Each structure stands twice: as structure tokens, then as C-alpha cells.
Amino acid sequence: MTRIFIPDDAAALSMGADKIAAAVTAEADKRNLKIEITRNGSRGLLWLEPLIEIET
Amino acid sequence: MLTKPEASPDGERARDVCDRHGNRPDELIEILHEVQEDLGYVPEAVIPVIAKAINLSRAEVHGVVTFYHDFRREPAGRHVVKICRAESCQSMQGEALCNHAKASLKAGFGETTADGQVTLEAVYCLGNCALSPAMMVDGQLHGRVDTDRFDEILAETLSEAVQ
Numbered sequence: 001m002t003r004i005f006i007p008d009d010a011a012a013l014s015m016g017a018d019k020i021a022a023a024v025t026a027e028a029d030k031r032n033l034k035i036e037i038t039r040n041g042s043r044g045l046l047w048l049e050p051l052i053e054i055e056t
Numbered sequence: 057m058l059t060k061p062e063a064s065p066d067g068e069r070a071r072d073v074c075d076r077h078g079n080r081p082d083e084l085i086e087i088l089h090e091v092q093e094d095l096g097y098v099p100e101a102v103i104p105v106i107a108k109a110i111n112l113s114r115a116e117v118h119g120v121v122t123f124y125h126d127f128r129r130e131p132a133g134r135h136v137v138k139i140c141r142a143e144s145c146q147s148m149q150g151e152a153l154c155n156h157a158k159a160s161l162k163a164g165f166g167e168t169t170a171d172g173q174v175t176l177e178a179v180y181c182l183g184n185c186a187l188s189p190a191m192m193v194d195g196q197l198h199g200r201v202d203t204d205r206f207d208e209i210l211a212e213t214l215s216e217a218v219q
């Protein structure tokens with residue numbers, strides 16, 4: 001089970017974080033991969049959004 | 057007084073909003089936000105209704121409504137596009153975006169396109185400065201909006217099915 005963190009603060013959302021979460025979910029379903037997406041808060045790196053963190 | 061604004065549907069709804077806020081004068085701005093969300097704008101007729109309900113003068117309510125640009129006095133188009141014109145966005149070619157928006161929509165700030173689809177408004181800071189230029193379309197915030205991104209977002213917005 002891979003944990004994936006996609007922020008849902010205003011800055012991340014303004015750069016398409018919701019679309020990214022939907023795309024990751026869709027692709028994982030397609031490939032039959034077990035993932036768990038957590039919509040976390042901002043890391044403060046607003047100018048680098050959209051950011052996605054994959055737990056390894 | 058021969059007219060009874062509170063008897064109109066808009067007046068009734070405005071009065072309900074005031075009731076839900078305990079008819080408190082310090083809730084005026086919250087009341088106006090809710091009225092605008094409900095009716096799409098703040099009709100002239102509801103000003104005396106609100107004033108009476110929360111025990112403020114009409115002048116005081118009129119003053120608050122006209123001070124904040126966010127409160128609309130007329131209905132908007134089907135979509136509302138707000139482009140930030142504050143300093144951070146200015147520093148990231150925001151004015152070029154504004155000019156592009158006006159040319160593309162054939163409407164100025166505060167105006168609605170001829171087909172009634174889009175109302176263009178200028179705002180002063182959406183709080184998305186690290187991702188300037190910022191724009192808000194129908195309440196949804198967008199960052200790093202250049203002219204290409206503006207065209208994309210507008211096309212997407214206009215092609216959405218009616219809810």
C-alpha cells in the first residue's frame with residue numbers, strides 16, 4: 001500500500017491539485033495498484049505547487 | 057410609505073437572512089454576503105428591508121454596500137471572472153493578462169459580455185501571491201495565469217454544462 005500525499009490548501013488547489021488527485025486515482029485503478037491518497041495541508045512551498053509526495 | 061419592499065420575494069428572503077443572523081447590526085456584512093449568494097446581487101429594494109430588520113439607518117446599510125466592491129448592485133452574467141490587479145500580480149505581467157481578458161471578452165472591468173455569459177471584475181489580492189498572476193472564476197482560484205492559461209480556463213468554463 002503506497003501512501004500518496006497531495007495538498008489541498010488554496011495555493012495547491014489553484015494549481016490543479018484536485019485534478020491531479022483524480023488523475024492519480026484513475027491511473028492507480030487502471031493499473032490495479034493499491035494506493036491511499038491523503039489530502040494534506042500546505043508545506044509552505046507555495047511557488048512550487050502542485051506538489052505530490054510519495055511515501056517510500 | 058406606499059411601497060412595501062419586505063412583501064416582495066427578494067425582501068422576504070433578505071429578512072430571513074437577517075433573522076438567521078439574529079437581526080444583529082454587527083452581522084451586516086455577513087448578511088450582505090448571504091443575500092448576494094442567495095439572490096446573486098444586492099437589490100436596491102432590500103436595503104431598507106435589511107436596515108429595518110437590524111435597526112440601522114438606510115444610509116448606513118447603503119454606505120457598507122457601496123464601499124465594498126464585492127457587493128454587486130445588479131445581477132452578474134452567468135460566470136464571474138475576477139482578475140487580481142494588486143502589486144504581486146502586477147509584477148508578474150498581470151496588466152498584460154488584464155488587457156488580454158478585456159480584449160478577449162470585449163468587456164471592461166465591471167462589465168458583462170454582450171451575451172450575458174461573463175462578468176469581468178478587478179480584485180485587489182486573492183492571497184495567492186506566490187503563484188501570481190491570480191484569477192478567480194466562479195469562486196475557483198487559479199494561479200500562474202498567463203494569457204494562454206486564461207484562454208484555456210475560459211474555454212473550459214464556457215463549455216461546462218448548465219448545472
